[in-house]
Amino acid sequence: MITSLLELEELANCKRCDEASIVEELRVCIGSSCVSRGADEIEKNLKTAIENKGLQNRCRVKGVGCSGLCANGTLVSHYKNSTKENTLYEEIILDDVDALVASIEEQKSYSLKVCDTNQLFFTKQTKIVLENAGIIDPNDIEDYIAHGGYATLFHVLHEMMPVDVINEVKISGLRGRGGGGFPTGQKWESVYKVQSDQKYIVCNGDEGDPGAFMDRALMEADPHKVLEGMIIAGFACEATKGYIYVRAEYPIAVEKINRAIKQARKLGILGNQIAHSGFDFDIEVRLGGGAFVCGEATALIASIEGNRGNPRQKPPHLSDYGLWGEPTVLNNVETLANIPSILKNGGEWFKNIGTPTSTGTKIFALTGHIKNTGLVEVPMGITLRELIFEIGGGVSDGKALKAIQTGGPSGGCIPTQFLDLSIDYDSLKSVGTIMGSGGMIVIDESSNMVELAHFFMDFCKSASCGKCVPCRVGTTQLTLLLEKYIAKEATQANFELLKELSKVVKGTSLCGLGQTAPNPVLSTIRYFESEYLEGIKND
Amino acid sequence: MADIVDSRYKIIDQAMRKLGYEKSALLEVLHIAQETFGYLDRDALKFIAKRLKAPYSKVYGVATFYHRFTLKPQGKHTLVVCLGTACYIKGAKEILAALETRFAIKVTQTTNDNLLSLLSARCVGSCSIAPVMICDNKTYGKLTIDETLEKIEEILS
Amino acid sequence: MIKQKVRVKSFKINDITVTGRSDQTLLEVAKEHDIFIPTLCYLEGLSCVGSCRLCLVEVKGARELVPACTSKIKEDMEVFTTSEKIDSHRKMILSMIFSERSHTCSVCEANGDCELQDKSVELQLDHSLVPYIDSRFAIDASHKNFVHDPNRCILCSRCVRVCNEIEGANAINIGGRGINSMIIHDMDEPWIDSQSCTSCGKCVYVCPTGALYEKEITKEDVTTKREIIRNLLKNRAENE
Numbered sequence: 053m054i055t056s057l058l059e060l061e062e063l064a065n066c067k068r069c070d071e072a073s074i075v076e077e078l079r080v081c082i083g084s085s086c087v088s089r090g091a092d093e094i095e096k097n098l099k100t101a102i103e104n105k106g107l108q109n110r111c112r113v114k115g116v117g118c119s120g121l122c123a124n125g126t127l128v129s130h131y132k133n134s135t136k137e138n139t140l141y142e143e144i145i146l147d148d149v150d151a152l153v154a155s156i157e158e159q160k161s162y163s164l165k166v167c168d169t170n171q172l173f174f175t176k177q178t179k180i181v182l183e184n185a186g187i188i189d190p191n192d193i194e195d196y197i198a199h200g201g202y203a204t205l206f207h208v209l210h211e212m213m214p215v216d217v218i219n220e221v222k223i224s225g226l227r228g229r230g231g232g233g234f235p236t237g238q239k240w241e242s243v244y245k246v247q248s249d250q251k252y253i254v255c256n257g258d259e260g261d262p263g264a265f266m267d268r269a270l271m272e273a274d275p276h277k278v279l280e281g282m283i284i285a286g287f288a289c290e291a292t293k294g295y296i297y298v299r300a301e302y303p304i305a306v307e308k309i310n311r312a313i314k315q316a317r318k319l320g321i322l323g324n325q326i327a328h329s330g331f332d333f334d335i336e337v338r339l340g341g342g343a344f345v346c347g348e349a350t351a352l353i354a355s356i357e358g359n360r361g362n363p364r365q366k367p368p369h370l371s372d373y374g375l376w377g378e379p380t381v382l383n384n385v386e387t388l389a390n391i392p393s394i395l396k397n398g399g400e401w402f403k404n405i406g407t408p409t410s411t412g413t414k415i416f417a418l419t420g421h422i423k424n425t426g427l428v429e430v431p432m433g434i435t436l437r438e439l440i441f442e443i444g445g446g447v448s449d450g451k452a453l454k455a456i457q458t459g460g461p462s463g464g465c466i467p468t469q470f471l472d473l474s475i476d477y478d479s480l481k482s483v484g485t486i487m488g489s490g491g492m493i494v495i496d497e498s499s500n501m502v503e504l505a506h507f508f509m510d511f512c513k514s515a516s517c518g519k520c521v522p523c524r525v526g527t528t529q530l531t532l533l534l535e536k537y538i539a540k541e542a543t544q545a546n547f548e549l550l551k552e553l554s555k556v557v558k559g560t561s562l563c564g565l566g567q568t569a570p571n572p573v574l575s576t577i578r579y580f581e582s583e584y585l586e587g588i589k590n591d
Numbered sequence: 592m593a594d595i596v597d598s599r600y601k602i603i604d605q606a607m608r609k610l611g612y613e614k615s616a617l618l619e620v621l622h623i624a625q626e627t628f629g630y631l632d633r634d635a636l637k638f639i640a641k642r643l644k645a646p647y648s649k650v651y652g653v654a655t656f657y658h659r660f661t662l663k664p665q666g667k668h669t670l671v672v673c674l675g676t677a678c679y680i681k682g683a684k685e686i687l688a689a690l691e692t693r694f695a696i697k698v699t700q701t702t703n704d705n706l707l708s709l710l711s712a713r714c715v716g717s718c719s720i721a722p723v724m725i726c727d728n729k730t731y732g733k734l735t736i737d738e739t740l741e742k743i744e745e746i747l748s
Numbered sequence: 749m750i751k752q753k754v755r756v757k758s759f760k761i762n763d764i765t766v767t768g769r770s771d772q773t774l775l776e777v778a779k780e781h782d783i784f785i786p787t788l789c790y791l792e793g794l795s796c797v798g799s800c801r802l803c804l805v806e807v808k809g810a811r812e813l814v815p816a817c818t819s820k821i822k823e824d825m826e827v828f829t830t831s832e833k834i835d836s837h838r839k840m841i842l843s844m845i846f847s848e849r850s851h852t853c854s855v856c857e858a859n860g861d862c863e864l865q866d867k868s869v870e871l872q873l874d875h876s877l878v879p880y881i882d883s884r885f886a887i888d889a890s891h892k893n894f895v896h897d898p899n900r901c902i903l904c905s906r907c908v909r910v911c912n913e914i915e916g917a918n919a920i921n922i923g924g925r926g927i928n929s930m931i932i933h934d935m936d937e938p939w940i941d942s943q944s945c946t947s948c949g950k951c952v953y954v955c956p957t958g959a960l961y962e963k964e965i966t967k968e969d970v971t972t973k974r975e976i977i978r979n980l981l982k983n984r985a986e987n988e
């Protein structure tokens with residue numbers, strides 16, 4: 053049990069001196085992408101090889117979370133405590149293990165696979181949420197503490213009042229990273245103000261956007277940061293119980309979070325009387341079941357309560373009537389992971405990153421026809437051009453860029469004329485798309501936009517919960533209509549219907565899923581109308 | 592109870608007991624049952640419904656809402672092709688089509704010899720190595736059609 | 749949970765000033781003042797789910813249309829129950845309802861006594877604005893008294909709610925998801941095999957279409973039975 057900041061610091065120091073005897077670390081990425089390429093085997097073999105050479109007292113092998121450049125996995129970095137030097141190796145396979153360990157023995161670098169960390173992919177990023185990703189061992193709470201973890205929580209619990217915390221978050225300007233961009237401080241305040249014996253904090257780790265994996269990486273790389281953010285949220289809103297709703301498709305994230313919870317409980321960082329402060333808070337994990345709609349706030353609540361994930365009409369909002377009918381805060385994983393840094397450095401500090409209305413950083417999952425696929429964290433307000441061409445390395449296979457899709461099935465496409473657009477909530481909205489949760493799909497000239505619109509509509513159709521007519525029937529009708537375009541058998545009348553139906557589904561559906569499902573169609577019509585007209589047969 | 596003869600029912604019953612036979616634990620229990628049986632048949636669902644004192648129609652309604660649960664037994668091997676956006680852009684549809692042709696089954700079906708079930712998923716969170724498939728819980732990425740077919744043959748043989 | 753005191757509120761519907769209690773919905777107040785709003789999933793005495801979307805109205809200042817059946821009234825709000833936009837949206841929604849399953853009215857038991865037909869008259873919809881989705885489902889006539897014909901179901905969930913909330917049998921639910929949603933008995937078993945159904949018939953008499961009907965019964969008896977059950981619901985609602 054740790055009861056004070058002093059004890060926490062002692063533990064951190066103790067861990068650090070531990071570290072001091074070990075002068076080097078081999079950090080193997082055990083993020084999902086790398087694991088699927090055999091990273092766990094590599095980690096095991098590296099351990100054995102290090103031991104075989106008797107180097108284990110000098111160099112420790114540890115598994116760390118995703119550091120972003122998944123395209124070039126498996127990533128292994130070699131860290132020297134004395135110089136704080138970190139050499140990154142890319143595309144490491146089992147055959148590299150012996151040579152890599154030999155080079156460590158000889159105090160040389162394994163030049164064959166060195167990854168240049170001075171490239172823009174690394175230098176243009178600002179890591180706040182992902183500061184520990186690729187550095188700490190997500191299975192080890194002490195490693196988190198040694199890197200300053202939970203110190204903010206202790207400070208908050210002992211030195212601050214809930215209103216102070218809320219105020220700081222309000223000053224920071226932090227907006228929800230789950231897609232909607234609602235101001236987090238305001239959300240917390242409304243729940244804080246409601247009188248109730250029982251309140252809940254729910255963390256949305258459903259990550260439904262099919263082409264995004266920010267939250268997954270975060271939960272896998274630094275689960276304690278999410279917990280710390282949640283506990284602070286609990287303190288600020290006077291809630292005593294938290295739930296993390298994670299999609300079942302993310303077994304590794306579930307495992308990491310569950311382990312983190314156990315470790316935190318053991319140290320008294322979760323449970324009754326956290327840090328002797330008189331504040332109780334505990335967290336449980338709930339699994340999703342392959343239903344995108346369960347990312348929607350009211351559906352998620354229904355799902356945690358053990359029901360079909362049908363949304364319900366709002367109001368009442370969750371702040372008045374949430375989980376089990378009690379006031380509830382629902383925040384996205386990344387939103388909560390921003391909290392410890394905000395309270396550590398202050399709201400003003402955070403506000404100075406990004407743009408005035410979109411503060412801080414945002415993690416994006418770069419995928420599609422782009423050279424550097426992977427995760428990046430950048431300050432809000434960076435331009436698409438910088439993100440795609442400088443950080444992302446441009447379009448793959450030497451093809452030309454056609455569009456960038458953001459916001460997944462609820463979002464839209466941005467054509468190339470907007471490459472210098474600043475990435476923030478408002479600018480993206482002005483061109484007909486949304487920030488969304490951070491999926492960014494780069495589309496090259498060889499792709500057909502009607503097919504892409506069909507892909508998303510078909511997704512919405514199969515994700516629709518079926519409760520309300522416009523979404524249940526409308527997404528089906530729209531999917532069928534789009535199929536006519538793909539088969540080049542549409543008529544002019546179909547085009548009018550496509551537009552009219554999109555408008556009705558958007559304007560009359562019950563929840564966000566139906567209300568945004570037509571967006572990919574509307575945005576591709578807006579910028580790529582000719583591709584629709586090509587699908588109209590002339591007779 | 593005669594129902595509990597099957598040891599797998601015991602596992603599920605233990606899980607329910609641990610969860611205090613709470614009705615809200617239905618999803619957790621279904622996850623455990625799916626894992627234990629590999630699928631959820633009506634007998635298993637009825638057993639769960641009785642133990643949790645939940646209506647049959649409710650349990651069935653929940654089990655069929657979440658696509659993670661399957662009501663039919665799966666083949667010896669399961670192959671999940673990711674059809675998320677990143678994988679779609681990188682040609683997952685063509686890979687799926689090739690698999691469907693090769694094994695003469697449609698997605699969600701199982702081969703006649705019960706060797707292989709073909710499934711699809713909407714993003715498994717490994718988009719950076721798209722296109723992705725998961726075979727018997729192991730993830731494979733950056734696939735071409737030929738590689739995919741080769742891998743499967745290897746696994747099935 | 750927070751309980752709020754009930755107050756009297758006055759506001760405007762179609763520029764007419766009306767009053768109601770703060771715990772009432774827009775639809776309830778509109779009905780009390782004889783202002784027409786089309787509904788399908790709503791039924792007095794059952795919980796409101798807001799799923800058919802026919803009752804959408806415009807509220808001044810609101811970004812989107814709001815369903816009258818689930819929206820509580822507010823002081824000074826200004827509501828419009830018709831407009832060009834509302835009318836065209838309602839017609840499109842009703843078309844979607846018709847397009848989802850095969851409503852062959854000429855052979856339907858409920859022909860002439862169907863709320864769905866009534867809506868097309870009320871909204872002056874003489875043909876569907878969207879193509880029909882070709883779908884056919886097996887009819888369940890296993891029950892000794894009742895028939896379930898999914899081809900005429902509009903998934904309004906009235907039957908589910910009456911069975912859960914009034915009869916307390918929980919014998920029906922919606923199974924599946926999205927466009928594959930279906931009304932199911934127990935574990936999607938033939939109605940006759942349902943261990944939960946008490947054969948009370950309530951579901952049959954709240955069904956707005958011919959998806960649930962009683963076998964071998966005269967039109968008069970249908971009317972009487974429906975009145976009995978609807979009155980029961982009404983009285984329960986008033987006594988609450």
Ligand SMILES: Cc1cc2nc3c(=O)[nH]c(=O)nc-3n(C[C@H](O)[C@H](O)[C@H](O)COP(=O)(O)O)c2cc1C
Pocket residue numbers: 227228229230231232233234236256257258259260261344345346347348349382383384385387388489563564565
């Ligand atoms: C259909 C639908 C799916 C959603 N999926 C997610 C999701 O996967 N993850 C998420 O954080 N938010 C998702 N959201 C947004 C949430 O409803 C909610 O606004 C968010 O979790 C609030 O957290 P934030 O304020 O921190 O962003 C979804 C919304 C809709 C309508």
Ligand code: SF4
Pocket residue numbers: 345362363515516517518519520521523524561562563564565566567
């Ligand atoms: S909009 Fe779609 S997902 Fe949302 S309630 Fe309606 S049918 Fe369900």
Ligand code: SF4
Pocket residue numbers: 910911915917918919920944945946947948949950951952
């Ligand atoms: S007859 Fe009565 S008990 Fe049976 S399904 Fe209908 S409402 Fe429920």
Ligand code: SF4
Pocket residue numbers: 900901902903904905906907908931951954955956957959960
């Ligand atoms: S069977 Fe009738 S009452 Fe039940 S959902 Fe279908 S249309 Fe509505």
Ligand code: FES
Pocket residue numbers: 081082083084085086087117118119120121122123125126127426
């Ligand atoms: S998973 Fe290894 S770098 Fe992303």
Ligand code: FES
Pocket residue numbers: 262263264673674675676677678679713714715716717718719721722723
């Ligand atoms: S789209 Fe296939 S893993 Fe994300």
Ligand code: FES
Pocket residue numbers: 786787788789790797798799800801802803804815816817818
């Ligand atoms: S009556 Fe209001 S949505 Fe159906």
